[in-house]
Amino acid sequence: MSLLSLNRQLAVDFLVDFVREETRKFGFEKVVVGLSGGIDSALSAAIATRALGSAGVVPVAMPHADSDPASLTDGQLVADQLGLTLRTIDITEATAALARALATDDRVGLGNVKARVRMTVLFEVSRQESALVLGTSNKTELLLGYGTLFGDMASALNPIGDLYKMQVFALAEEMALSARVREKAPSADLWSGQTDEGELGFSYAEVDEILVRMIDRRATNDALVADGFQLDLVERVRSRVRGAQYKRCPPILAKVGLRTLGTDFLYQRDWGR
Amino acid sequence: MSTNRLTACIAQLSPRLGDVEANLASHLEAIGEAAAQDARLVVFPELSLTGYRLRDLTYEVALRRDDPVLAQLAKETRSGPDIIAGFVEESDDHRFYNAAAYFSAGRVVHWHRKVYLPTYGLFEEGRFFACGADFRAFDTGLGRVGILICEDVWHLSSAYAYFLQSVDWLAVISSGPGRGLPEEGKEPASGKAWNSLLIALATFFNCGVLYCNRVGWEDGVKFWGGSKAIDPFGEIRAEAGQVDPELCFVDLDPADLRLARINTPIRRDERPDLLKRLLDEMGQ
Numbered sequence: 001m002s003l004l005s006l007n008r009q010l011a012v013d014f015l016v017d018f019v020r021e022e023t024r025k026f027g028f029e030k031v032v033v034g035l036s037g038g039i040d041s042a043l044s045a046a047i048a049t050r051a052l053g054s055a056g057v058v059p060v061a062m063p064h065a066d067s068d069p070a071s072l073t074d075g076q077l078v079a080d081q082l083g084l085t086l087r088t089i090d091i092t093e094a095t096a097a098l099a100r101a102l103a104t105d106d107r108v109g110l111g112n113v114k115a116r117v118r119m120t121v122l123f124e125v126s127r128q129e130s131a132l133v134l135g136t137s138n139k140t141e142l143l144l145g146y147g148t149l150f151g152d153m154a155s156a157l158n159p160i161g162d163l164y165k166m167q168v169f170a171l172a173e174e175m176a177l178s179a180r181v182r183e184k185a186p187s188a189d190l191w192s193g194q195t196d197e198g199e200l201g202f203s204y205a206e207v208d209e210i211l212v213r214m215i216d217r218r219a220t221n222d223a224l225v226a227d228g229f230q231l232d233l234v235e236r237v238r239s240r241v242r243g244a245q246y247k248r249c250p251p252i253l254a255k256v257g258l259r260t261l262g263t264d265f266l267y268q269r270d271w272g273r
Numbered sequence: 274m275s276t277n278r279l280t281a282c283i284a285q286l287s288p289r290l291g292d293v294e295a296n297l298a299s300h301l302e303a304i305g306e307a308a309a310q311d312a313r314l315v316v317f318p319e320l321s322l323t324g325y326r327l328r329d330l331t332y333e334v335a336l337r338r339d340d341p342v343l344a345q346l347a348k349e350t351r352s353g354p355d356i357i358a359g360f361v362e363e364s365d366d367h368r369f370y371n372a373a374a375y376f377s378a379g380r381v382v383h384w385h386r387k388v389y390l391p392t393y394g395l396f397e398e399g400r401f402f403a404c405g406a407d408f409r410a411f412d413t414g415l416g417r418v419g420i421l422i423c424e425d426v427w428h429l430s431s432a433y434a435y436f437l438q439s440v441d442w443l444a445v446i447s448s449g450p451g452r453g454l455p456e457e458g459k460e461p462a463s464g465k466a467w468n469s470l471l472i473a474l475a476t477f478f479n480c481g482v483l484y485c486n487r488v489g490w491e492d493g494v495k496f497w498g499g500s501k502a503i504d505p506f507g508e509i510r511a512e513a514g515q516v517d518p519e520l521c522f523v524d525l526d527p528a529d530l531r532l533a534r535i536n537t538p539i540r541r542d543e544r545p546d547l548l549k550r551l552l553d554e555m556g557q
Contacts, residue, residue, distance in 0.1 A: 001456065006455065010461075018493070162493075265329065267329055268290060271290060272291050272292055273289060
């Protein structure tokens with residue numbers, strides 16, 4: 001049995017309870033989630049809908065003129081399946097205005113601008129709707145740093161951040177999300193023809209088997225090679241995990257005082273909740 | 274040994290982090306409900322009055338032994354069921370303990386300070402708490418009781434110390450996080466281990482086990498509940514769910530203690546002198 005296998009029903013029960021409790025104890029009844037048409041946002045939205053009901057989930061599609069049209073139609077498919085009314089905010093103009101002002105013309109730069117425009121949209125909808133922004137980054141991409149800092153990585157709570165991509169697939173199946181969304185190639189859709197696996201240079205199925213050993217079981221490179229994984233891939237993965245650590249941390253503060261936020265001023269976010 | 278039946282209420286609550294006032298209110302509500310159901314003992318989870326991941330809140334929610342909050346719980350036991358509750362205790366010399374008290378007949382009958390403070394993985398108790406120094410059994414109207422707080426259980430010598438003192442009931446209170454969701458089984462991996470340990474304790478030591486674990490979330494950490502009562506034969510007699518707060522009632526018969534000890538007279542045959550000799554030789 002794969003180390004990635006998990007009790008799907010129990011996982012869904014726990015994640016639903018997580019969204020319900022961590023939303024309501026901060027005085028909110030709703031979450032807002034960007035629906036990309038992909039499996040991560042579909043699963044996050046499905047968990048939230050089970051937790052808060054369809055009135056408790058505000059789904060937002062944020063297409064760009066260059067987006068694959070299927071992203072929007074698949075986002076609509078997810079919203080329809082969950083009984084949600086999709087709000088669509090086109091980000092073409094906002095992205096173009098920023099790109100012009102910044103003289104950004106490379107695809108990575110434009111991809112980051114798009115991701116941060118979408119973040120801006122979600123946090124403004126959050127304010128308008130009194131809804132917490134629901135995260136859609138999974139554990140695989142958080143570990144690999146395959147996301148935009150303060151862009152798609154920004155959220156108030158994230159039910160899938162401790163699920164590897166293959167576990168996302170498993171729970172999406174458990175929650176009976178549409179086969180179309182489950183079976184298409186994962187893509188950030190930041191430029192035409194982009195796929196996660198093409199850009200990363202390895203498959204989720206393979207990297208997840210490495211990551212679950214490296215992270216959850218603290219496997220050394222030697223142990224991973226003994227398990228049959230290629231050393232160059234193992235080293236590349238480990239290097240990416242270390243290189244992306246900054247993306248997973250709040251900004252560092254220079255310690256001057258006796259008690260410094262995050263260092264020795266230690267309170268949970270759920271303080272008093 | 275008491276001949277009274279032990280009707281217990283295991284109060285699987287979800288404490289609010291750092292809000293003693295709100296938690297006291299939920300305790301009083303549970304005590305009222307337990308009393309209405311004729312429970313003679315209400316068991317609350319570890320740090321039930323404060324929540325678990327306190328960190329710097331430890332110093333802000335700490336109670337002295339004469340704190341009015343504890344006096345209020347004591348007062349409830351003048352006419353109501355006995356109570357076991359968890360809180361942060363501040364000593365006269367300003368050490369902070371992860372503590373529990375047994376309240377009965379209007380006063381505290383026993384104080385327990387957690388001995389084993391987990392400081393690894395997601396746990397950081399050793400950074401904030403001082404550790405307790407002993408496992409003392411005490412007598413109640415319901416029999417002889419020993420209190421274990423969470424990690425205490427994972428050190429077999431803790432329950433063994435109570436066994437040597439011939440406890441009837443082990444009260445185990447915890448804020449146990451669920452970790453790992455294996456495909457097989459009906460609870461997190463950590464919960465499965467807990468169940469094995471608790472059943473083993475009841476079986477090894479011919480005593481009943483009342484286990485109260487909290488539910489709820491603190492910053493993404495889920496406390497997995499699964500509170501339960503185990504009889505002296507090692508059989509689970511009542512069990513709570515893993516998600517919601519609930520009051521779990523159980524009726525344990527002290528006659529089972531007698532039968533279990535006739536069936537397998539472990540305590541009678543136990544040779545602690547062998548252990549003492551070994552420890553002496555080891556210079557422990």
